[in-house]
Amino acid sequence: MKIDTLIHARWIIPVEPENTVYENYALAIKNDKIIALLSSDDARKKFTSTEELVLEHHALIPGLINAHTHAAMSLFRGIANDLPLMDWLNNHIWPAEKKWIDPQFVKDGTKLAIAEMLRSGTTCFNDMYFFPDSTAEICAGVGMRAMIGLIIIDLPTLWANSSDEYLAKGEYVHDSFRHNPLISTAFAPHAPYTVSDDSLKRIAVLAEELDIQIHMHIHETSDEINQSINQYGKRPLDRLSELGLLSSRLIAVHMTQLEKNEIAKVRKLGVSIVHCPESNLKLASGFCPVGELHDNNINVCIGTDGAASNNDLDMLGEMRTATLLAKGIANDSTCSDVHKTLKMATLNGAKALGLSESIGSLKKGKQADIVALNLNQLETTPLYEPLSQIIYASDRQQVSDVWIAGKRLLKDKKLITLNSEELIENAKLWQEKIKNNYSKN
Numbered sequence: 001m002k003i004d005t006l007i008h009a010r011w012i013i014p015v016e017p018e019n020t021v022y023e024n025y026a027l028a029i030k031n032d033k034i035i036a037l038l039s040s041d042d043a044r045k046k047f048t049s050t051e052e053l054v055l056e057h058h059a060l061i062p063g064l065i066n067a068h069t070h071a072a073m074s075l076f077r078g079i080a081n082d083l084p085l086m087d088w089l090n091n092h093i094w095p096a097e098k099k100w101i102d103p104q105f106v107k108d109g110t111k112l113a114i115a116e117m118l119r120s121g122t123t124c125f126n127d128m129y130f131f132p133d134s135t136a137e138i139c140a141g142v143g144m145r146a147m148i149g150l151i152i153i154d155l156p157t158l159w160a161n162s163s164d165e166y167l168a169k170g171e172y173v174h175d176s177f178r179h180n181p182l183i184s185t186a187f188a189p190h191a192p193y194t195v196s197d198d199s200l201k202r203i204a205v206l207a208e209e210l211d212i213q214i215h216m217h218i219h220e221t222s223d224e225i226n227q228s229i230n231q232y233g234k235r236p237l238d239r240l241s242e243l244g245l246l247s248s249r250l251i252a253v254h255m256t257q258l259e260k261n262e263i264a265k266v267r268k269l270g271v272s273i274v275h276c277p278e279s280n281l282k283l284a285s286g287f288c289p290v291g292e293l294h295d296n297n298i299n300v301c302i303g304t305d306g307a308a309s310n311n312d313l314d315m316l317g318e319m320r321t322a323t324l325l326a327k328g329i330a331n332d333s334t335c336s337d338v339h340k341t342l343k344m345a346t347l348n349g350a351k352a353l354g355l356s357e358s359i360g361s362l363k364k365g366k367q368a369d370i371v372a373l374n375l376n377q378l379e380t381t382p383l384y385e386p387l388s389q390i391i392y393a394s395d396r397q398q399v400s401d402v403w404i405a406g407k408r409l410l411k412d413k414k415l416i417t418l419n420s421e422e423l424i425e426n427a428k429l430w431q432e433k434i435k436n437n438y439s440k441n
């Protein structure tokens, strides 16, 4: 049988079935899909391919899914550090956004972010930002898979002035990209403290009608809980529950403040939780109880959050932080392991996004979103267990190749659809403009 690409690898870690590592296996790709995963010997007998690769020192894993970020904020990386969330937002990020955000900023920032994500093995990201049409356009052009958040916030911005306008523009973006196989959309109400009851009710209804997810920051800090109790007389999750938002459509980001009854409710209603450990640590927002969520069979995935609060978009680093932090918080080194951690960053992310039929594992019939890591390096030898090396000892240096929908976007560490030198030069131009010039004036 004639196929497009046959990739032989020393190890293949498919995520489905669980806890599995194949040795000397191959992935067969035709068009945008994986059509077989089998031993290299059998693959050579069964297929002839246009391109055949032998990666004798590499492990293949499913493309990593960054389940929460604000890609364009890569241009704000490092402008305000070492502050608590509300000071960071009110006195630095929101003034900077008010001054600089426009379609060009979003396009340039998104390109820079995609380059960084590809170089660290991310093949899909769940975004929340202004000018989502610009984000989607860049992803489609580069060949990056993304879930584009249709942002809603009760603040006038250059993108929209009122909740009506945010919703109308969001629906337009949804319609514009609905036939693009790499792009999906979700409503993205910013947070309980920035979106009104009326808007949230409408979002719950519209998400059903359009059959799309809802992506929202929830229970990020204890201040958020206190503010909600003062303003509404209830905790944010209770309020969202009454407004009809808690369901398997909801992608709840952060969730550092959870009581026992809330964990039970989240489990019962099938809400997915995105853990963003490095952002939570940097802003000292609190700790998501990942071990306890695992014990309750809640779908937990991993996100980097934006580059202004992390400050990188590196899912390999985020996986390591997530698993180490989970063990520390639970005071139990067995509450997380390397396979569970990779699953959080792949299949669980796909499930949260409603895309687990097509991405999240290396399985026949799924999209060919694949990452190759070269483990024949100083930092990853000797090698007793490949996934242990990936989770606990690798960084971006190990990522050599990345495919999305069967297309190779990173080849021997070189970006194919983006120009690194141009991205660096352009980011420097933004740096000169933004530097010392993001305050309220």
Ligand SMILES: [Zn+2]
Pocket: 068, 069, 070, 217, 305, 306
């Ligand atoms: Zn965020």
